[in-house]
Amino acid sequence: MVIIELEDKITEIVNKGDYHEFIYEILEIYGTPRATITRLKKGNLNMSKKNDEVHLKRKVWFKRVENENLFSVFIELERNINSQSTKPRFLIVTDFNTLLAKDIKTDEVLDIQFIDLPKYFDFFLAWKGIEKAEFERENPADVKAAERFARLYNVLSKDNSKIDLFLVRLLFCLFAEDTGIFRQLSFTNSIKTLTREDGKDLNDFLKDVFRIMDIDKKDRLNDLPEYLNKFPYVNGQLFSEPHQDLVFSEKSRKLIIEAGELLDWSQINPDIFGSMIQAVSTRDNRSHLGVHYTSVPNIMKVIKPLFLDNLYKAFNDAYDDDFKLEMLLTRINKIKFFDPACGSGNFLIIAYKEMRRIEINIIKRLKEIRGDYLYMPSITLDQLYGIEIDEFAYEVALLSLWIADHQMNEELNNEIDNAVRPTLPLNISGNIHRGNALHMNWKNVCPNDPEDEVYVFGNPPYLGHHRQSDTHKSDIRRIFQGVRGNGYLDYICGWFYLGSEFIQNSNTTLAFVSTNSICQGEQVAILWSELFLKRINIHFAYQSFKWSNSARNNAGVTVVIIGLTAYKTEQNKLFTSYGERQVKNINAYLIDGENVIVRDIKKQLYGLPPMLFGNKPSDGGGLIFEFEEYIQAIEKYPYLKKYFRKYIGSDEILKGSYRYCLWIEEDCYDEIKDNPIISDRMNMVKLNREKSKAKSTREWANKPYKFKQISPFHKQANIDLDSYTIVVPAVSSESRFYIPMDLVSNKDTILSNRVYGIYGADIWILGILLSRMHMTWVRAVAGRLETRYSYSSGVCYNAFPIPEISQKRINLIEELVLEILDAREEDGRSLGEIYYPSNMPNDLLLAHQKLDKVVDRAYKNRDFSGDEERLRLLIELYSKKVNLR
Numbered sequence: 001m002v003i004i005e006l007e008d009k010i011t012e013i014v015n016k017g018d019y020h021e022f023i024y025e026i027l028e029i030y031g032t033p034r035a036t037i038t039r040l041k042k043g044n045l046n047m048s049k050k051n052d053e054v055h056l057k058r059k060v061w062f063k064r065v066e067n068e069n070l071f072s073v074f075i076e077l078e079r080n081i082n083s084q085s086t087k088p089r090f091l092i093v094t095d096f097n098t099l100l101a102k103d104i105k106t107d108e109v110l111d112i113q114f115i116d117l118p119k120y121f122d123f124f125l126a127w128k129g130i131e132k133a134e135f136e137r138e139n140p141a142d143v144k145a146a147e148r149f150a151r152l153y154n155v156l157s158k159d160n161s162k163i164d165l166f167l168v169r170l171l172f173c174l175f176a177e178d179t180g181i182f183r184q185l186s187f188t189n190s191i192k193t194l195t196r197e198d199g200k201d202l203n204d205f206l207k208d209v210f211r212i213m214d215i216d217k218k219d220r221l222n223d224l225p226e227y228l229n230k231f232p233y234v235n236g237q238l239f240s241e242p243h244q245d246l247v248f249s250e251k252s253r254k255l256i257i258e259a260g261e262l263l264d265w266s267q268i269n270p271d272i273f274g275s276m277i278q279a280v281s282t283r284d285n286r287s288h289l290g291v292h293y294t295s296v297p298n299i300m301k302v303i304k305p306l307f308l309d310n311l312y313k314a315f316n317d318a319y320d321d322d323f324k325l326e327m328l329l330t331r332i333n334k335i336k337f338f339d340p341a342c343g344s345g346n347f348l349i350i351a352y353k354e355m356r357r358i359e360i361n362i363i364k365r366l367k368e369i370r371g372d373y374l375y376m377p378s379i380t381l382d383q384l385y386g387i388e389i390d391e392f393a394y395e396v397a398l399l400s401l402w403i404a405d406h407q408m409n410e411e412l413n414n415e416i417d418n419a420v421r422p423t424l425p426l427n428i429s430g431n432i433h434r435g436n437a438l439h440m441n442w443k444n445v446c447p448n449d450p451e452d453e454v455y456v457f458g459n460p461p462y463l464g465h466h467r468q469s470d471t472h473k474s475d476i477r478r479i480f481q482g483v484r485g486n487g488y489l490d491y492i493c494g495w496f497y498l499g500s501e502f503i504q505n506s507n508t509t510l511a512f513v514s515t516n517s518i519c520q521g522e523q524v525a526i527l528w529s530e531l532f533l534k535r536i537n538i539h540f541a542y543q544s545f546k547w548s549n550s551a552r553n554n555a556g557v558t559v560v561i562i563g564l565t566a567y568k569t570e571q572n573k574l575f576t577s578y579g580e581r582q583v584k585n586i587n588a589y590l591i592d593g594e595n596v597i598v599r600d601i602k603k604q605l606y607g608l609p610p611m612l613f614g615n616k617p618s619d620g621g622g623l624i625f626e627f628e629e630y631i632q633a634i635e636k637y638p639y640l641k642k643y644f645r646k647y648i649g650s651d652e653i654l655k656g657s658y659r660y661c662l663w664i665e666e667d668c669y670d671e672i673k674d675n676p677i678i679s680d681r682m683n684m685v686k687l688n689r690e691k692s693k694a695k696s697t698r699e700w701a702n703k704p705y706k707f708k709q710i711s712p713f714h715k716q717a718n719i720d721l722d723s724y725t726i727v728v729p730a731v732s733s734e735s736r737f738y739i740p741m742d743l744v745s746n747k748d749t750i751l752s753n754r755v756y757g758i759y760g761a762d763i764w765i766l767g768i769l770l771s772r773m774h775m776t777w778v779r780a781v782a783g784r785l786e787t788r789y790s791y792s793s794g795v796c797y798n799a800f801p802i803p804e805i806s807q808k809r810i811n812l813i814e815e816l817v818l819e820i821l822d823a824r825e826e827d828g829r830s831l832g833e834i835y836y837p838s839n840m841p842n843d844l845l846l847a848h849q850k851l852d853k854v855v856d857r858a859y860k861n862r863d864f865s866g867d868e869e870r871l872r873l874l875i876e877l878y879s880k881k882v883n884l885r
Contacts, residue, residue: 006030007144007262010118019096023054023062030127032059059127061088065095074100089126145263152255159247164392166246168399169210170256172238175403178265179410181423183230188260190227191253199253207243214239216425235425238402268403298513298547299350302561305540305573306511307335307455308354315361322369325362332358333378335453338446340437340495341460342386345397348430349404351457355379356408360415367416375419381405384430385446387437394434401430438475438494442502449506456499456510462557463491464517485526488783490518493527496564500536503566509539511563516544519560519590521783521790525597528588531564532595538586539565540573543868560590576868589780593872596879598781600794605881606802608765611728611758611793614649614751618697618708620688622681623662630660633677643672646744649752650729653742654832661750664705673705711751713759726758726766727751728797732789737840738848739778739789740831741769743821756793764805767813770820770848771855774800776870801877805858816851823847 009029013022024037039045040056048055054062061081065073074093081087081104091102094114101110101123110123125131149167156163176182190209195202212220213234220229300308311332318324332355339347359378366373381401388394406423413420433445437460448454463472465488472491479494480486492514499510518527542561561575574583574592583592604610617623624647625633634641647661662681664672672678685704689697700708713725724743731754732739743766744751751757758765768774777800783790791797805813823844824834833839856864859877864870 006121007118010121014115014117019064022064022094022096023060023092026124027056027060027127030124032056032127055088057086057088059088060090060092062092063094065093070095070098070100074102078102090124145259145265145268148255148259148263152252152259155249155252155255156246159249159252162244163246164395165241165244166206167392168395169238170259171396172234172399172402174260174263175265175268175406177260178263179406181406182232185260186230188257191260192257194227195253197253198250199248202248202253202256203246207245210239210243232424235427237428238398238426296350299347301542301575302347302457302459302511302513303351303354303455305575306457306509306563311355311358315358319365320369322366325366325369329359329362329378331453333380333383335455336383336385336446336448338385338442338454338456339458340387340442340445340456340499341458342388342393342397342432343390343459344388344393345386345400345432347458348384348386348397349400351455352379352381352384352401352404353408355383356412360412363416363419375416375421377421381427381430384432386430386432387440387442387445388432388434389436391434394432397432398430401432402426436475438479438498442498448502448508452506452508454506454508456502456508457512458495459513460492460495462515462517464515465489480526480530483526483530485522488522489526490515490523493518493523496527496562497530500531500534500564500566503536503564504534506566509563509565511540511561513547513559513561516558516560519562519588520779521781521795522600522792523783524588524781525599528595528597532588532597535566535568537565537568538572538588538590539563539569540575541586541590542575543577543590545577562590578866587875589871589875591868591872591875593875594879596875598795598799598875598878600792601798601882602794604798605800608797608802609758609761611756611797612711612713613709613793614753614755614757615707615711615714616709616753617661618689618692618700619685619704622684622688622704623707625660625662627657627659637675637677640672640675640677643668645750646748647750647752648727648744649754650731651754652752653727653729653755654732654740654830656830656832661707662705663750666703666706669705709753711757711759713746713757714750722747723760724763725749725751726761726769728756728758728769728791730754730756730791732791733836734779734788735837736835737772737837738770738775738835739791740835741766742831756791756797758797762810762814763817764810764813767817767851768802768855769797770817770851772848772852772867773855773859773870773874776867777801777874779867780871799878801874801881803858803877809854809858812854813851816847816854819847820844820851 006029010026013025013029024041027040028034028037036045036056040054043049045056046054047057048061050063052064052066054060061077063073063077070093074091077091077093081091087104089104091104093100096114099110099112099114099117102108103123103126105126108123110120112120149171153163153167156167173182173187177185177187187209191202191205195205208228209231212224212228213231216233216235311328314328314331315325318328335355337348337351337355339345342348356379362378363373363375384401386397388397402423405427409421409423431445433440442448446454446456465473468476468491473487476486476489476491476494479497480489492512495512496514496518499512502508503510517523540561540563542559544558544560547557547559570584572583572586574581574586574590585592585594587593587595588597625644630644634644643662643664644660645663647659652658662678673682682704686701689701689704689708692698697708700706723746725746726741727744728741729739743763746759778789778791778796781795781799783792783795823841824831827834827841827844829839834841834844856870859870859873864873
C-alpha cells in the first residue's frame with residue numbers, strides 16, 4: 001500500500017465512528033496478515049486477557065480507555081512493558097477523543113487528538129518495515145505529492161490519451177496557490193465551489209482559467225467574471241497553447257481537490273520532484289515510490305569541481321574589493337549552463353539555485369562595503385540550456401525551473417532588504433529544446449564561442465550495448481562511423497563523443513555521470529582512443545562509487561564522474577574512496593598515470609602457455625548429456641563409457657557439478673554409429689547443423705560425432721593426459737574478491753566454450769591468476785556482461801604484466817596454491833558459494849591473503865598502498881613492454 005493510501009484508509013477508520021475493530025483495522029492496513037488478525041481476535045495470539053486490551057507480541061500493546069485518566073493508564077501500561085523481556089514495538093492508549101502512543105524502540109511519543117491520527121500515519125511505518133527517520137530523509141512532502149500525482153495520472157490516463165501539458169499546468173497552479181504566487185487555495189477552491197461534483201463541467205472551467213492566465217490584465221475584457229479575473233497573468237508561454245479538451249470524472253475532480261487541500265506544495269523540492277513525477281507517470285509499476293532520481297548531494301559532486309568551487313574561490317578572493325565583486329557579478333551574468341540530456345531538469349535546477357546563492361552572497365557583501373547597493377538581477381533562467389527527448393520530461397523541466405526561480409526569489413527577498421524580484425509574469429524558462437541530443441548540433445542549442453564561459457554537465461542515459469534497441473545502436477554507429485568495435489559501446493558514449501566535439505577550441509568544460517563500464521574492458525580502447533585523438537583531457541574524476549537515489553526502494557548503480565577539457569592542465573583532481581588529491585594526469589582507467597590504453601593482444605606477452613577458449617559443440621544439445629542421461633546410457637550400453645568425457649563450463653566450475661559429452665574420434669565412429677542412443681543423437685546434431693544460418697556450421701553436418709570447434713590442445717599428436725589444465729570462467733560475478741579458477745585433469749575432461757583453459761600449465765601460473773594483482777588488472781581491463789566480469793584471454797591474460805620471478809618464489813606460490821585447493825576441498829561447498837565474500841571460510845581467505853603478499857612482493861619490495869597503486873604499476877609495466885616490442 002502506498003503512503004497516501006495509508007493516510008486515506010486511516011481517515012476512513014477515524015471518520016466512521018464505530019471503533020470496536022479499530023486496532024485490528026489499523027494493523028491490517030499496515031500489512032499484518034488477515035490470518036494473524038483473525039487469530040488475534042479469537043484470543044489465540046492476544047497476550048493480554050483483558051477485554052479492553054490487545055497485545056500482539058513484538059508489534060503492539062493497545063488499550064481502550066473509558067472513564068479513566070488516559071495519561072495515568074498510559075504510564076501504568078508503560079511500566080508493565082518495561083518489566084517484560086519481549087517488548088512490543090508500539091504502545092497505544094486511546095479513548096477515541098485523544099490518542100497517546102509510544103515507539104518503544106525510539107522512545108518517540110505521540111499525544112494527539114484522535115481525529116488527527118491520519119496526519120501522523122508515518123509514526124507507525126515500522127510495521128511496514130520503514131523506519132520513520134528513513135521516511136523523513138526522503139522529504140515526506142515529495143513522497144506524498146508524487147504518489148498522489150501518480151494516482152491522478154492513472155485515473156486521467158484511462159479516459160484521455162494526452163494529458164502531459166495539463167498535468168504540468170495543474171502542478172504550477174497547485175504550487176502557485178501555496179507559495180503566494182496566487183491567493184491561498186484560490187485555484188482549488190474555485191474548482192470545489194464552481195464546478196459540478198461529477199466533473200462534467202470541469203474541462204470548460206479549466207479551459208477558461210488557463211486561457212485567462214495567458215492574457216495581460218490590461219488586455220482583459222471589462223465584464224470578465226470575477227472568479228476568472230482574480231487569476232494573474234502568468235506568461236512564460238506556460239498557458240499560450242490552447243487547452244486540449246479532456247474528460248474528467250467525479251473521481252478525477254476529487255483527486256485534484258485533494259491534491260490542493262491535503263498537500264503543502266510550498267514544501268516540494270523541484271530539484272527532485274520533477275524526476276519523481278516523471279517516473280511515477282511513465283513507469284508501468286506506479287504503485288510505490290521506488291523511482292530513480294538524482295539526489296542533490298550527487299549532483300553537487302558533478303558541479304562543485306566543474307565550476308562551483310572555482311566561483312566560490314573567486315568570491316573569496318574578491319571579498320574585500322567591491323570592484324572585483326562587481327566584475328564577478330558581470331562574469332556570472334554571462335555564464336552558460338548546458339545539460340544535453342536534462343530530463344526533468346535536476347542538474348540545471350541545482351546549478352541555477354547555487355548560482356543565485358552566489359549572487360546573493362555578492363550583493364550582501366557589496367551592501368556591507370558600500371552601505372547601499374541597487375540590486376539588478378545577474379542570474380536568469382535564460383542562461384540555462386538543455387536537450388530532452390521525452391515530451392513530458394521536457395514540460396516538467398520547464399515547470400521545475402519556474403518553481404526553482406520562485407523559491408530563489410523568495411530566498412533573495414528574505415536575505416536582502418529591498419531586493420524584490422517578482423515571479424510573475426514568468427520569464428521564458430531557459431533554453432530547453434526537445435529532441436534527440438545525438439541527432440542535434442549542440443552549438444545550435446547552446447552557442448559556444450571561444451571566449452564564452454560554458455559548463456556542460458548531466459547524467460545521460462547509460463544503456464549497455466546488450467540493452468540497446470536498434471534505434472540506439474543506429475545512433476552509436478552513426479556517431480562512431482568507421483570506428484572498429486563501436487557495437488560494444490554504451491549509449492552514453494555518444495554524449496562523451498559529441499561533448500568532446502562541443503568543447504573543442506574553447507575554454508568550455510564538461511562533466512558527465514556514467515556507469516564505470518566506459519572505463520573498463522574493451523570500451524576503453526574504442527571510446528578513449530577517439531577522445532584522446534581530439535586531445536581531450538580528464539581534468540577531474542570520481543572513481544567508482546554507488547550512485548544511489550533517496551527513494552525508499554533504493555536502486556544504486558556503480559558510476560564514475562568524469563570531467564573533460566580540450567586543453568591540458570597540470571592540476572587535475574582525482575576523487576577516490578580515500579579522499580581528493582591533485583594529480584598530474586588522469587588516464588582512461590581513472591588513475592594517476594599516463595594515457596596508456598590496454599589493447600587485445602593475440603600472443604602472450606611474457607612467454608607463458610597460451611590461454612585458449614574451450615571446445616564449441618554447435619550441436620543443438622546432441623553431444624551433451626546431463627549426468628542422469630549419461631548414467632542411463634552406460635547402464636544400458638556399458639561399452640559406450642570410453643566414448644564419454646566430463647564436460648565442464650562456467651556453471652560447472654562454479655556449482656561443482658559436471659555434465660558429460662560424447663568425444664568420438666573419427667576412426668571410432670563406425671564402431672558405435674548404429675547404437676540407438678548414438679544414432680538418435682547424431683541425427684539431432686546433423687539436423688541442427690543443417691538448419692544453421694552459418695555456412696561453416698552447415699559444413700559440419702556430415703561429421704555429427706565431432707565438436708565444431710576443438711581446442712588446439714586436443715589436436716596435438718602426443719597429448720599429455722597426465723597433465724592439468726587451469727580453467728578460467730569466461731563470466732564471473734563482480735561481487736567476488738577472486739575469480740573462482742580451478743585445475744582439472746586432461747585425462748577425462750573436456751572444456752566447453754564458456755571457459756578458458758591453459759593446458760598443461762604449471763601450478764604457479766594459477767597462483768598468479770588467483771592473486772589480488774591479477775584481480776586488480778581484471779577489474780580495470782575486463783569487459784562486462786551486465787555488471788559481471790567478462791574475462792578475455794587477449795586483454796586479461798596475454799597483456800597482464802608478469803615480472804621475472806625467482807624459482808624460490810615460484811615454489812612458494814605453488815605451495816600456497818595447494819593450500820588454497822586444500823581449503824576448498826575441506827569446506828566441501830561449491831566454488832560459486834565459497835567465493836562470495838560473506839561465505840568465504842577463514843582458512844581459504846587467509847591462504848589467499850598469504851598468496852597476495854607473496855605475489856605482491858614479486859612486483860614491489862614493499863607493501864602497496866592500495867589497488868590504485870597496483871594498477872598504476874601494472875599499466876606502467878604494460879606500457880614499457882609493448883613499447884619494446
